[in-house]
Amino acid sequence: MAKEITSRAQDYSQWYNDLILKAGLADYSAVRGCMVIKPYGYALWENMRDALDKMFKDTGHVNAYFPLFVPKSLFEAEEKNAEGFAKECAVVTHYRLKADPDNKGKLIVDPEARLEEELVVRPTSEAIIWNTYKGWIQSYRDLPILVNQWANVVRWEMRTRLFLRTAEFLWQEGHTAHASKEEAIAETEQMLDVYADFAENWMALPVVKGVKTPNERFAGAEDTYCIEALMQDGKALQAGTSHFLGQNFAKAFDVKFSDKNNKLDYVWATSWGVSTRLIGALVMAHSDDDGLVLPPKIAPLQVVIVPIYKGEEQKAAIDAKVNELMKQLKAAGVSVKYDDNDAARPGWKFAEYEMKGVPVRIAMGARDLENNVAEVARRDTKEKMSLSIDGLADNVVKLLDEIQQNIYNRANAFRQENTREANTWDEFLKLLDEKAGFVSAHWDGTPETEEKIKELTKATIRCIPLNNKQEEGKCVLTGNTSKQRVLFARAY
Amino acid sequence: MAKEITSRAQDYSQWYNDLILKAGLADYSAVRGCMVIKPYGYALWENMRDALDKMFKDTGHVNAYFPLFVPKSLFEAEEKNAEGFAKECAVVTHYRLKADPDNKGKLIVDPEARLEEELVVRPTSEAIIWNTYKGWIQSYRDLPILVNQWANVVRWEMRTRLFLRTAEFLWQEGHTAHASKEEAIAETEQMLDVYADFAENWMALPVVKGVKTPNERFAGAEDTYCIEALMQDGKALQAGTSHFLGQNFAKAFDVKFSDKNNKLDYVWATSWGVSTRLIGALVMAHSDDDGLVLPPKIAPLQVVIVPIYKGEEQKAAIDAKVNELMKQLKAAGVSVKYDDNDAARPGWKFAEYEMKGVPVRIAMGARDLENNVAEVARRDTKEKMSLSIDGLADNVVKLLDEIQQNIYNRANAFRQENTREANTWDEFLKLLDEKAGFVSAHWDGTPETEEKIKELTKATIRCIPLNNKQEEGKCVLTGNTSKQRVLFARAY
Numbered sequence: 001m002a003k004e005i006t007s008r009a010q011d012y013s014q015w016y017n018d019l020i021l022k023a024g025l026a027d028y029s030a031v032r033g034c035m036v037i038k039p040y041g042y043a044l045w046e047n048m049r050d051a052l053d054k055m056f057k058d059t060g061h062v063n064a065y066f067p068l069f070v071p072k073s074l075f076e077a078e079e080k081n082a083e084g085f086a087k088e089c090a091v092v093t094h095y096r097l098k099a100d101p102d103n104k105g106k107l108i109v110d111p112e113a114r115l116e117e118e119l120v121v122r123p124t125s126e127a128i129i130w131n132t133y134k135g136w137i138q139s140y141r142d143l144p145i146l147v148n149q150w151a152n153v154v155r156w157e158m159r160t161r162l163f164l165r166t167a168e169f170l171w172q173e174g175h176t177a178h179a180s181k182e183e184a185i186a187e188t189e190q191m192l193d194v195y196a197d198f199a200e201n202w203m204a205l206p207v208v209k210g211v212k213t214p215n216e217r218f219a220g221a222e223d224t225y226c227i228e229a230l231m232q233d234g235k236a237l238q239a240g241t242s243h244f245l246g247q248n249f250a251k252a253f254d255v256k257f258s259d260k261n262n263k264l265d266y267v268w269a270t271s272w273g274v275s276t277r278l279i280g281a282l283v284m285a286h287s288d289d290d291g292l293v294l295p296p297k298i299a300p301l302q303v304v305i306v307p308i309y310k311g312e313e314q315k316a317a318i319d320a321k322v323n324e325l326m327k328q329l330k331a332a333g334v335s336v337k338y339d340d341n342d343a344a345r346p347g348w349k350f351a352e353y354e355m356k357g358v359p360v361r362i363a364m365g366a367r368d369l370e371n372n373v374a375e376v377a378r379r380d381t382k383e384k385m386s387l388s389i390d391g392l393a394d395n396v397v398k399l400l401d402e403i404q405q406n407i408y409n410r411a412n413a414f415r416q417e418n419t420r421e422a423n424t425w426d427e428f429l430k431l432l433d434e435k436a437g438f439v440s441a442h443w444d445g446t447p448e449t450e451e452k453i454k455e456l457t458k459a460t461i462r463c464i465p466l467n468n469k470q471e472e473g474k475c476v477l478t479g480n481t482s483k484q485r486v487l488f489a490r491a492y
Numbered sequence: 493m494a495k496e497i498t499s500r501a502q503d504y505s506q507w508y509n510d511l512i513l514k515a516g517l518a519d520y521s522a523v524r525g526c527m528v529i530k531p532y533g534y535a536l537w538e539n540m541r542d543a544l545d546k547m548f549k550d551t552g553h554v555n556a557y558f559p560l561f562v563p564k565s566l567f568e569a570e571e572k573n574a575e576g577f578a579k580e581c582a583v584v585t586h587y588r589l590k591a592d593p594d595n596k597g598k599l600i601v602d603p604e605a606r607l608e609e610e611l612v613v614r615p616t617s618e619a620i621i622w623n624t625y626k627g628w629i630q631s632y633r634d635l636p637i638l639v640n641q642w643a644n645v646v647r648w649e650m651r652t653r654l655f656l657r658t659a660e661f662l663w664q665e666g667h668t669a670h671a672s673k674e675e676a677i678a679e680t681e682q683m684l685d686v687y688a689d690f691a692e693n694w695m696a697l698p699v700v701k702g703v704k705t706p707n708e709r710f711a712g713a714e715d716t717y718c719i720e721a722l723m724q725d726g727k728a729l730q731a732g733t734s735h736f737l738g739q740n741f742a743k744a745f746d747v748k749f750s751d752k753n754n755k756l757d758y759v760w761a762t763s764w765g766v767s768t769r770l771i772g773a774l775v776m777a778h779s780d781d782d783g784l785v786l787p788p789k790i791a792p793l794q795v796v797i798v799p800i801y802k803g804e805e806q807k808a809a810i811d812a813k814v815n816e817l818m819k820q821l822k823a824a825g826v827s828v829k830y831d832d833n834d835a836a837r838p839g840w841k842f843a844e845y846e847m848k849g850v851p852v853r854i855a856m857g858a859r860d861l862e863n864n865v866a867e868v869a870r871r872d873t874k875e876k877m878s879l880s881i882d883g884l885a886d887n888v889v890k891l892l893d894e895i896q897q898n899i900y901n902r903a904n905a906f907r908q909e910n911t912r913e914a915n916t917w918d919e920f921l922k923l924l925d926e927k928a929g930f931v932s933a934h935w936d937g938t939p940e941t942e943e944k945i946k947e948l949t950k951a952t953i954r955c956i957p958l959n960n961k962q963e964e965g966k967c968v969l970t971g972n973t974s975k976q977r978v979l980f981a982r983a984y
Contacts, residue, residue, distance in 0.1 A: 030566055030623050031611065034559035039639060042556045064534045067526035068613075068644055068660050069582075072589070074522055076599045086589040090561075091601050092613065093585045095648040097564070097578040107568045109583050109610055118601055119523065121560075121584065121613075131522050141835075147531060152560055152644065156587040168560050343633075 005355075007289045012233045016284060020162045023292045023355050025279065033160035033167030037276065040356065043300035045170065045276060049150065051202050051298065052172065052274070055194050061146045061174060066128050068152075069119035074127045078252035081126060084219020088156040090121040090167075121154040126220060126271055129175045130249040137177060137267055139258045144187070145177040163280035164237075164492050171275035177267045179257060181246075184268035185223075188244040191272040192225040195240035203278065204295040204408035205229050205285050206415050207239055208438070208487060210463025215447050218271075222246035228462045228487065230415045231284040234436020236462045236489035239281050242272035280492070285411050286380075292357025293380055295407050296400040303329060303336040303396060304358045306349050308365035315340070318364050321389060325362075328393035334400065354379060359403050360396055380407050421485070428476045428488075432457055438489050442482035444475035453477055459488045497847075499781045504725040508776060512654045515784045515847050517771065525652040525659030529768065532848065535792035537662065537768060541642065543694050543790065544664065544766070547686050553638040553666060558620050560644075561611035566619045570744035573618060576711020580648040582613040582659075613646040618712060618763055621667045622741040629669060629759055631750045636679070637669040655772035656729075656984050663767035669759045671749060673738075676760035677715075680736040683764040684717040687732035695770065696787040696900035697721050697777050698907050699731055700930070700979060702955025707939050710763075714738035720954045720979065722907045723776040726928020728954045728981035731773050734764035772984070777903050778872075784849025785872055787899050788892040795821060795828040795888060796850045798841050800857035807832070810856050813881060817854075820885035826892065846871060851895050852888055872899050913977070920968045920980075924949055930981050934974035936967035945969055951980045 005018035020026050025041030037045065053063070069092060076082040096113030100106040122128065129147075136142060154168045174191060178184040192209055199205045207227035217224040221243035229239045250256070250266035258264050286293040296302050305325070307318045322338050329336045339349055346363065353361055363375040374392060377384045380403050387395055418437030422428035431439045443449060443461065453476075454460050464486045473482045497510035512518050517533030529537065545555070561584060568574040588605035592598040614620065621639075628634060642664045652658050666683060670676040684701055691697045699719035709716040713735035721731045742748070742758035750756050778785040788794050797817070799810045814830050821828045831841055838855065845853055855867040866884060869876045872895050879887055910929025914920035923931045935941060935953065945968075946952050956978045965974045 027624065027627070029559050030563055030620065031559040031561045034561060036559065036624050037557040039554035039556045043554065045557075046555065062531035062535065063538065064531045065529040065537075065662065067521050067523045067528065068646065069523045069526065071522055072599060075589075076597065079597055082589075082599060083591075086591075086599055089587065089589050090584045090611070091586040091589065092582045093601065094583040095581065097567075097574075097581050097583065097612070099575075099578075105568065105571055107564060107574060107578055109585065119582070120589070128522065132519065132528050135519065154560065170557065 005289065005291070008232065015289070016280075017162060019283060019287060019291060023357065025283070025292075026162050028162075031167070033157060035162050035166050037170070040300060041279060044279060044282075044294070044298060047298040047300065048202070048278060049172070052194075052198055053150075055198060056148050056172075056174065059190060059194060061148045061176075063149065064147045065149055065151070066125050066132060068122055070122050070125075070128045072118045072120060074131050075120045077127060077131075078220050078249055080248070081124075081220030085123040085155070089123060090154045090156055092119040092121065122151070123153055123155045124271075124273075125149065125151070125153075125173055125175065126245070126249050126269075127253075130253040130255060130269070133177055133267070134253050134255045137255055137257050140179045140260055143177055143179045143257060143267065144183065146174075146187075147176065148172055148174040161280070163276055163283070165277075169275050169277065171273050173271060173273040176270045177250075177255070178270070179259060179268070181268050184246075184270050185244050188223070188225055188242045188270045188272070191270070192227065192240075192242040195242065195272070195274060196227050198274075199227055199229065199239055199278075200408065202295065202297050203282055203285075204297075204404060204411060205239065205281060206408065206412040208463060208465055210465040210468075210487065212241075212463060213447070213450055213461050213486075215450050216461065218243045220245060220248050222248070225466075226463050228489075229281055229285060230411075230418060230438060230489070231281070231492065232414070233284070234418055234489075236438065236487075236491040237277075237281045237284065238462070238491065239278060240272070240274040243270060245269035245271060284492075286407055287357065290351075290382075291355030293407060294357035294359060296359040296404045299357065299359055300335070301337055301356070301358050302334050302400055303360045303362065304349075304353050305336065305338045305362045305364060306346050306353075307338075307340050308346050308363055310366070314366040317369055318366065321369060322364060325389070325392060329396060332393060332397050334393075334397060350377075360399060362392075362396070378403055380410075419487075422476055423473075425476050429457065432459055432488075432490065436490065438462065438487045440485045440487055441476045442473035442484070443486050444478050444480035444482055449475060449477050449480075453488070457490075459490050462487045462489050462491060497781065497783070500724065507781070508772075509654060511775060511779060511783060515849065517775070517784075518654050520654075523659070525649060527654055527658050529662070532792060533771065536771060536774075536786070536790060539790040539792065540694070540770060541664070544686075544690055545642075547690060548640050548664075548666065551682060551686060553640045553668075555641065556639045557641055557643070558617050558624060560614055562614050562617075562620045564610045564612060566623050567612045569619060569623075570712050570741055572740070573616075573712030577615040577647070581615060582646045582648055584611040584613065614643070615645055615647045616763075616765075617641065617643070617645075617665055618667065618737070618741050618761075619745075622745040622747060622761070625667075625669055625759070626745050626747045629747055629749050632671045632752055635669055635671045635749060635759065636675065638666075638679075639668065640664055640666040653772070655768055655775070657769075661768050663765050665763060665765040668762045669742075669747070670762070671751060671760070673760050676738075676762050677736050680715070680717055680734045680762045680764070683762070684719065684732075684734040687734065687764070687766060688719050690766075691719055691721065691731055691770075692900065694787065694789050695774055695777075696789075696896060696903060697731065697773060698900065698904040700955060700957055702957045702960075702979065704733075704955060705939070705942055705953050705978075707942050708953065710735045712737060712740050714740070717958075718955055720981075721773055721777060722903075722910060722930060722981070723773070723984065724906070725776070726910055726981075728930065728979075728983040729769075729773045729776065730954070730983065731770060732764070732766040735762060737761035737763060776984075778899055779849065782843075782874075783847030785899060786849035786851060788851040788896045791849065791851055792827070793829055793848070793850050794826050794892060795852045795854065796841075796845050797828065797830045797854045797856060798838050798845075799830075799832050800838050800855055802858070806858040809861055810858065813861060814856060817881070817885060821888060824885060824889050826885075826889060842869075852891060854884075854888070870895055872902075911979075914968055915965075917968050921949065924951055924980075924982065928982065930954065930979045932977045932979055933968045934965035934976070935978050936970050936972035936974055941967060941969050941972075945980070949982075951982050954979045954981050954983060
């Protein structure tokens, strides 16, 4: 049977790993910190990617592709960005292997094939892209540039976890260029909204939109906007970021444009990205001890139909009904599979599709057929219903919508329950240790206090929520005056 | 004006480079041998990718993603494959940069961060994938595995050309695992058919399906099938390959399965791929001295409408007609753009869209409107027609089909004219030098003769066509007996 995963109560972290592996989302690989995204996990990523890609295109963006490698001299041009990523760069130094003279059948790096300049495997592409934009931009007529890239990037992280933190990951990175600061900020905010819309309406994942403190900003950004989600263990997860880069990269790469009055100025920039990390967020936010719970809108398979029968005659009768139902469901745009593989028993299949998080399972039995009904089970609540076969396709379509909404509502209720205010240091500590979740508390606004709180509690400021209520208060740590609460949490 | 490209007659190679740059398909980059795929080029690639991806899925394949890096010890496991690619491997040796103590603001590779084992940036993924399949395959029930990957790969080529040969390129690589030799060969052949279907019916590119000689096989394959196309300068271009890998990789990575009788055997393998090189083939096969000629089925933009008017009133009347037409075209699934940017003149726009290869251009003038007609220009023949606005959308849809077919027919006629038989060495040399194209000639079947012909003429055996006519003959070089003709050409 498939039910072999650790329960969340027993060991949340182990539950997560077990689930990723057993549901067939990913696998470990022979390369330190890198994973294999298995077909089921990749199908999920394709659905997420396609939905996002459409949203990017609907907001006027186009895709392009820039080199995997960044010459070291370009990489170091924007100093803060370089400093931020230098410690985790995979570096290509040679371009050839040769036969090992001492070891037949083995290869060694050919010392004669050393690159004149080392190449960094992109950890992010601002440098290579702004170096390219230099050649594309002369005047305001060349702006804005609204480009996105779907790509792999590499960050040599010391501690890795499937999807959440891997040395190589897949992502999209938008890189836009603008003639004014206002337009660039509006773009940064627009893309944050796109991410929040995607998280909430496709992934069923409620998020807080906010701004990072200077400590937590992207290296090279003037401002980092983010969406923050809450996982079932009460830890926060940064699900997407959108950066206002000011003129930092334009200055580093000398990218100027002449405005309508023929005045030269540096170009304004944004960048924004989400990655396969979102799959980790999805799993941690919704799934349970029986397996994945996937929102129908991004599930690789939305409906599975399992026949229950004895003998050919019963099977033939069920097949006929199922074919009709499949036709109707497909016409309604539902992805559906008929699993009539007779090598596995229905009970085994039920457990398997629960593990895989298929939102709706329909069991069609010979006796059901006599009564013109089928057993419909929803994955989110595990509720089973006997529904008439007449109008079943329509009802399944409605049920999929309901499941999508319910998964969101559940996650949203969980987040509301687990967002609490702390007004004293004792309350703050107590909430973090006993309840976890988001803790809304006053902070005196200094990086030193933020750092100290992190040292003492491992909690970080996840964000200063957008449109945050302004209220007088005292910093939970220092007692100094504060004008607003910020959201703290321990985080992935 | 946009008409600044070298003509084909003047310098075919320069024409190609000019066109790629001026049409906005790609740009050079700061990384040796790597290019930037610009938005227009990437949109073309997206259309090609999506059509191929659907064909792969329709034939039962699923996508997955494997690591970018291959540890050297895995890379060298399949000896022939390793030997074939060793000379062009980018190698990661370090995982960290640090501040240069002698040079403020600069970075150096941190000598303390040397990898224990070097990582090869994948030039192809058989090694990492078969090492993974080892964990996925125990019995015949786990087979077949029908997986494809869309990815970037790196081959450190010394001479590079935009799209045709770049150090990094985008491609797909299918990697399948089978329980029998017959099934693996059938898969290899099926995917060759998929490639030929795609080339002919989407890219309008006639291809010869064939098998490579042992000399030209993929490193590590038992047999390499290919599709070969002919460019306008008479050189051939390998447009896709499908490899029967036998049990070579299964043996190298010890991947065995137990069959229905519980007998252990090594797994049978195939791999197959096409890359962004296809864009080079597309350009070289169809385009002309005015710019790109794109088959409508993969053109990023199929129809452009340009208004010709004086004053607001005329513009408003044209707008109304155009909006109606756009609605009809979009409803018919046609991608269409209305370019009413008043900063550019119609003549400039005409040249620009010719450069970009938009299949149909509609000019809508105030006087035309009075006569209820519009001027329709097709890019492939440059023919202009005055067509009634009544039923125009339907006629444009038909015209797009006609253009698709015409581009194919033209390329096919060109290939037929430029496929010639040579029966003596003199004829062979004369054809290669004076006519180029495919030369069909007898070959004695030995690698030595093949090598000698290549040395003497730079022509290679492109393939032994599938279902090749068997006929007695004498090798053009050696006069030794031969049972069939093979296709020679100089090639990209």
